[in-house]
Every structure is written in structure tokens, then in C-alpha cells.
Amino acid sequence: MPGGHAWHSAEWTAEDAAGVLRVPTAADHKYSRGVVALRTGSLEYPGASVLSTEGAWRTGVGMVRWDGPDAIAGLVLQRRPETVLGAGRADAWVLGSGIDARTRSEDDSTRMRKTLRDGSTPAVVDAGALDLAAEASVPLIVTPHEGELREVRIPLGFGIDDVDEDPLAPRLSGDFRERVLVVRETAVALGGVVLLKGATTIVATPGGWWTAVRSGTPWLAAAGTGDVLAGAAGAVLAGVAAAARVDGREIDVEELGPVAATAAWLHGTAGRLAAGSGHPITALDVAEALPQAFAAATGT
Numbered sequence: 001m002p003g004g005h006a007w008h009s010a011e012w013t014a015e016d017a018a019g020v021l022r023v024p025t026a027a028d029h030k031y032s033r034g035v036v037a038l039r040t041g042s043l044e045y046p047g048a049s050v051l052s053t054e055g056a057w058r059t060g061v062g063m064v065r066w067d068g069p070d071a072i073a074g075l076v077l078q079r080r081p082e083t084v085l086g087a088g089r090a091d092a093w094v095l096g097s098g099i100d101a102r103t104r105s106e107d108d109s110t111r112m113r114k115t116l117r118d119g120s121t122p123a124v125v126d127a128g129a130l131d132l133a134a135e136a137s138v139p140l141i142v143t144p145h146e147g148e149l150r151e152v153r154i155p156l157g158f159g160i161d162d163v164d165e166d167p168l169a170p171r172l173s174g175d176f177r178e179r180v181l182v183v184r185e186t187a188v189a190l191g192g193v194v195l196l197k198g199a200t201t202i203v204a205t206p207g208g209w210w211t212a213v214r215s216g217t218p219w220l221a222a223a224g225t226g227d228v229l230a231g232a233a234g235a236v237l238a239g240v241a242a243a244a245r246v247d248g249r250e251i252d253v254e255e256l257g258p259v260a261a262t263a264a265w266l267h268g269t270a271g272r273l274a275a276g277s278g279h280p281i282t283a284l285d286v287a288e289a290l291p292q293a294f295a296a297a298t299g300t
């Protein structure tokens with residue numbers, strides 16, 4: 001049972017999310033609430049650094065660090081001067097949003113590999129870091145959309161790398177049970193948590209636990225909302241990992257299932273709140289509604 005949560009939950013709820021989210025107390029300080037560090041954004045996709053940083057701050061965490069290319073650091077600070085630049089003490093990492101695996105810099109590859117292999121800090125792995133997930137030894141959550149799932153699976157020995165046809169497509173376009181099966185088998189092979197984004201987001205752990213998140217809205221289908229989700233997931237993860245650190249224990253990968261589902265629930269709810277009775281939203285609108293989504297779960 002991941003983190004004491006029910007073994008199987010057909011759909012993740014506000015009450016489930018409240019059981020994962022941490023409301024600060026008088027005894028807290030910024031480090032006890034958790035530090036999330038991000039390696040996100042690139043010269044090609046500079047905006048993703050801002051979107052993921054904003055998603056992390058708005059989800060609630062003690063500190064956000066951003067450790068990316070100097071040329072875009074100003075964008076992050078312009079939007080969020082609270083952000084601390086450079087790597088350092090962290091309870092969780094977010095890697096890959098706004099990075100393209102095919103064109104990423106040597107520096108990005110080296111640093112992301114090192115983060116995934118050294119130490120035990122858990123990580124959220126998105127977009128341009130997904131192909132590295134199979135090499136990881138730290139507890140991790142991967143956050144692919146349908147088009148990116150093969151980046152996770154091919155290094156694990158699934159699928160075929162050298163043909164144009166994607167052998168996954170028919171399985172993902174099939175019925176819900178088959179989609180769940182694909183996500184669960186990927187989590188088992190990876191030894192990490194898989195969060196497959198979509199209208200219904202599916203989360204599975206290597207131990208066989210899984211859940212579905214349906215809190216969102218089709219208005220979320222807009223560029224950059226996934227980058228906000230990655231930051232939000234990093235913040236929830238940092239909070240849970242910091243609590244484990246304060247308790248003097250290492251976080252178990254099974255605990256990351258409820259963390260991922262909670263981040264997806266918050267993000268979906270934020271999208272729904274931002275879209276109101278039904279109007280277009282931007283990724284930053286979603287980030288800005290995250291505090292309201294948090295309050296909707298915890299009643300604070």
C-alpha cells in the first residue's frame with residue numbers, strides 16, 4: 001500500500017489528495033516544507049523554465065531552485081524573483097520539461113544523468129529527459145503524454161526503434177483497460193511511477209497500484225500545461241520527501257504513486273477552475289489557479 005493509501009482506487013479524489021498534501025504548521029520552516037530543484041527549459045523552449053517554476057511555486061513548497069542555462073535565467077527571475085538559481089540542497093528534482101532529447105546540450109545530458117544515477121533524491125522526469133529514465137537509480141515519476149510514452153519504453157526493451165510505425169498506437173487507442181495495462185507494465189519494467197497524461201490521466205506504480213485522475217477539462221489541451229504539471233509534481237514530491245527526511249527515513253518509490261496522482265488532480269482542478277463556466281485558458285492561468293485547487297482539496 002503506497003504511503004498507507006488504499007491499494008486500489010478507481011479514481012483519485014479531493015479527499016485522496018488531501019491525504020498527501022502538506023499544510024504548513026507553526027513548527028515548519030522553508031527547508032522542512034521541502035526544496036524542489038528544476039533542470040527545465042532550453043534556448044529552444046525558454047518558456048518552459050518559467051512555466052515549470054511557476055507550477056512548483058504555486059503548488060506550495062519551501063523553496064524552488066532552478067538550475068538551467070545562464071542565458072534564460074533572467075526569464076525565471078523576472079517572473080519569480082523568489083527562485084534560487086543553481087543546484088544545491090534539494091528534496092526532489094524536476095528534469096526535462098522544455099528540453100528536446102534530440103538537440104539537448106551536453107551539459108543538460110550530463111547533469112540530468114548524474115541527478116538520476118547519483119544519490120537518492122527522487123525525481124520527476126518529463127519531456128526531454130524521458131529517454132534517460134531507464135538508467136535511473138533514484139525513485140522517479142515519469143510524466144509522458146501519449147506521443148512520448150515510447151521514449152520511456154524503448155530503452156526498456158519494449159517496441160521497435162527502427163520502424164516508422166509506432167507499435168503502441170493501437171494499444172493506446174483501444175479500451176481503457178488496455179491503456180491501464182500499458183501504463184502498469186511500463187511502471188513494472190521501469191521500477192518507477194508512470195503518469196500518462198490525457199483527458200483521463202493514468203498513474204501506476206511498480207508494485208501494481210494504479211489510479212485514474214479525471215479532474216481536468218479539455219481546455220487544458222494548450223501548449224505548456226504539461227510543463228506546469230511537471231513543476232507541480234516536483235513540489236508535491238518535495239513536500240513528501242522532506243517529511244520523510246525529517247522523520248529520518250528514505251522515501252519509497254511506492255509513495256510516489258499517490259504523489260503523482262495528487263499533482264495530476266491539483267493540475268486538472270486548477271484547469272477547471274481557470275476555465276470557469278467554459279472559456280479558453282493559458283498554461284499560466286492553470287498555474288495561477290493551483291492555490292485555489294490546493295484549498296479545494298485541503299479546505300484551507
Ligand SMILES: NC(=O)C1=CN([C@@H]2O[C@H](COP(=O)(O)OP(=O)(O)OC[C@H]3O[C@@H](n4cnc5c(N)ncnc54)[C@H](OP(=O)(O)O)[C@@H]3O)[C@@H](O)[C@H]2O)[C@@H](O)CC1
Binds near residue numbers: 047049147198226
Ligand atoms: N512554451 C514552451 O516553452 C513549451 C515547451 N514545450 C516543450 O516542447 C517540447 C516538445 O513537446 P511536444 O509535446 O510539443 O512535442 P513532442 O514531444 O515532439 O511530441 C509531439 C508529438 O507527439 C504526438 N502526440 C501523440 N499524442 C499526443 C498528446 N497527447 N499530446 C501531444 N502530442 C501527442 C504528436 O503527434 P501527432 O498527433 O501530431 O501525429 C506530436 O507530433 C517538450 O520539451 C515540452 O516540454 C511544450 O510544452 C509546449 C510549450
Ligand SMILES: Nc1ncnc2c1ncn2[C@@H]1O[C@H](COP(=O)(O)OP(=O)(O)O)[C@@H](O)[C@H]1O
Binds near residue numbers: 226229
Ligand atoms: N482533452 C483533454 N482533457 C483533459 N486534460 C487534457 C486534455 N488534453 C490535454 N490535457 C492535459 O493537459 C496537459 C498537457 O500536457 P502536455 O501534452 O505535456 O503539453 P505541453 O507539452 O504542451 O506542456 C496534461 O496534463 C494533460 O493531461
